[in-house]
Amino acid sequence: MRDVYILGVGTTPCGRFPEKGAHILGREAAWAAIQDAEINPRDIEIVFCGHVYQGMGVGQRTLKEIGLVGQPVINVEGACGSGTLAFWESWRSIAYGQFDIALALGVENLSKVLSGGPLPLDEEDIEVALGMGMPALYAMRAQRYMQEYGVTSEQLAKVVVKSRKHAAMNPIAQYRKEITIEEVLDSPMIADPLTRNQCCPVGDASAAAVLCSGDLVKKLAKKQPVKVLGCVAQSGKYASAEKLTCDPSENVTRTSRLAYEMAGLGPEDMDLAEIHDAFSIAEMIVCEALGFCEKGAGFRLIDEERTSLGGDIVVNPSGGLLSRGHPVGATGLLQTAEIVWHLRGEAGDRQVEGANVGIIETMGGAQPAMDGITCVVSILGT
């Protein structure tokens, strides 16, 4: 297996851009990544484009705007993990020697699909047909978790307070205004115990990364290249009542263990993390699954501010899905760009000092009696 590096990243801001189609957002991010990498666009040999709701041929529709035609374009769908699944595809196409330079792209314009409320899900899914949306699913996870581990609503709200504080320093974040525990808890209840401010917003954005092989990195890199130390994609297993609670922790645990193994590192080596906090409860569950603390201790990381800027394992310095935003297919590459900026020392006011290794976790979708659809974990280092 060959070494793979990230040469450049680019993103649009996150927000509501109903007038900008996915291909308009996508061309901006793809072009920014190519400019950041300082390569000739013609050298890109393959593109993987992650999205969920953007229709047929969105990758090709986007890339024709910037002259990138002819080379293979693969559109990738893996629910909320689509962006990082496109990154994983790009990584493996280089790691296993088929190509030398790839573009990983994620695009989503959700404003064109819905004005607000829960994501539209497939009604062939019996749980969806019976009234399950993603907020309701996470609400049940939260209810059980709070009961099992004695966690309070205020502790859940602190996840959002930290998220907004970080996002206030992120120029591309969708929600950049700081918030109090009271404001989080006083926002309208969506599904008990989750209030609106504990749910990620509907938003639009695109993000991209240019990857290249270790063989070419010395020749091509104009800036500090970032090495992909580990990159693993998995899908959910059957979630049985015997073994699991109703949370995605088995999938995240399994995927991250494989990524740590590939990198030859452990959770204690991570300086920062960008994780899938679609709802406040998710950050606690995912921190535990990634091994940052024991099961049931995720709320203590928040209470002790260990995951805040200045802490020993900074989680979601971007503001995460809750505040930077969650334009579903673009999310994984927004997370990737954030880690790259920190590793290069380009993250401005929210820079994690001395960041050498960062981890990215994306979790996608739900299925009856399954532990999520997609999970992708990447570990990046300088």
Added chain:
Amino acid sequence: MSEDTKEEIYRPDLFVTDGSGTRLVGGCCKKCSYHTFPKYFACPNCFSDEIEDVLLNPIGKLHAFTIVRRSMPDYPVPYGLGLVDFPTNFPSAVRVMAQIESKDLENLQTETDMKIVIGAVRKNKDGGDIKSYKFARS
């Protein structure tokens, strides 16, 4: 709502009602007796494709719940939604998600015994009820 609005049932294949009440129809592997809900095409435990219908235990225990206050169009809110574990001989329980029928959603508690009832889960395009299986306190 027009007078000829017909009552619709969602997935009537997933439950049966007789004199003693309503039970969910799951799958049971003929080779290893692993239970699932709903019935799958092949057994998740041993990959046998010889799966037969099985009636799940009439009573399960509430594992987790929420009160949904904002939902998708056609779903009148608020409504209860829960996960209930129905005991089987293998695996130890099958976990099922459905709405909860209750006039007292605020006082739900986990580990409560729940049965299956038939009730409205959403509206059709004419405003009529679509009914299906739901949980209720036993």
